Amino acid sequence: MxxxxxxxxxxxxxxxxxxxxxxxxxxxxxxxxxxxxxxxxxxxxxxxxxxxxxxxxxxxxxxxxxxxxxxxxxxxxxxxxxxxxxxxxxxxxxxxxxxKGAGEAVSGARFYEYKLGDYSNWLQKRVSNPKNWMKIKSCLQDTKVCKSLQQANPTKDEFYNKNLTPIQSGCCKPPIECGFTYQNATVWDKPSGFSASNPDCNTWQNNGSVLCYDCQSCKAGVVDYLxxxxxxxxxxxxxxxxxxxxxxxxxxxxxxxxxxxxxxxxxxx
Known part of the structure; x- marks a missing residue:
């Protein structure tokens, strides 16, 4: 039986x-x-x-x-x-x-920011590989991960109180340490005489198709998501x-x- x-x-x-x-x-x-x-x-x-x-x-x-x-x-x-x-x-x-790796709290904000070097070397290399990143970036642009932030049009206080996803935090805005002036969710003005040690600050552009998609913080957000x-x-x-x-x-x-x-x-x- x-x-x-x-x-x-x-x-x-x-x-x-x-x-x-x-x-x-x-x-x-x-x-x-x-x-x-x-x-x-x-x-x-x-x-x-x-x-x-x-x-x-x-x-x-x-x-x-x-x-x-x-x-x-x-x-x-x-x-x-x-x-x-x-x-x-x-x-x-x-x-x-x-x-390994976790988001870092931002003073006065509910969201976290992410640094690529905090994560495992294997994940870093896979995501940062130029061929892989080109595909990932294209995917992020196709899915318009930052569009919901643009449509909501939050004030500065509302934006800082948002629970951004790792990808939104890393790809849709510049790092807060850059000291840019907030205009809206995806427009941040660089102050006159601006200089910063973080290369992401120079990489950021207000162009909706560019933003911070080539930033290390964006790659870190993708790694944290993965x-x-x-x-x-x-x-x-x-x-x-x-x-x-x-x-x-x-x-x-x-x-x-x-x-x-x-x-x-x-x-x-």
């Missing part, structure tokens, strides 16, 4: 996985064909890969247990084991590279690993059942 239950459970799991893979793969293909922004293009490759992997794995598992094919079940178990291993490696790596979301993904990944281990255990029971049945079919009948 236990072994029959394991086979039935594995069939149900793989059927659900197959159904899940269809919208994931369809979304990835749709983004590759009709994606309008660079952000869409960032998403298409991982979605397509995940969809293909889930589709192939579920089909192999479903056919293997339905046809009592020991080889296909072995391939399925090997793939599942490699997924568990990859998920474990990713979780450990994610926690390691996100253990850090926060990687931690969330790594935490969720632990649940995913637990589910994979359960599926792998059920698969092992089904695999032993198939091998036992094949043995009796070959030698005992």
């Amino acid at each position: 236990a072994t029959s239950l394991s086979s039935n459970l594995l069939i149900i799991i793989n059927l659900l996985t197959f159904l899940l893979s269809i919208p994931i793969l369809s979304t990835g293909i749709d983004l590759s064909l009709h994606g309008a922004t660079n952000c869409d293009k960032f998403l298409q490759t991982p979605l397509i890969l995940i969809g293909i992997l889930l589709l192939a794995s579920s089909l192999v598992g479903f056919v293997g247990v339905s046809s009592r094919n020991a080889f296909l079940l072995w391939v399925y178990l090997f793939t599942t084991f490699m997924l568990i291993l990859a998920a474990l490696v990713f979780s450990v790596f994610a926690f390691v590279v996100t253990n 850090k926060t979301h990687w931690k969330k993904v790594a935490t969720i990944n632990i649940i995913f690993i637990a589910l994979l281990i359960i599926v792998y255990t059920i698969g092992c029971h089904a695999f032993r059942r198939v091998r036992t049945e094949r043995f009796f079919d070959r030698y005992m009948i």
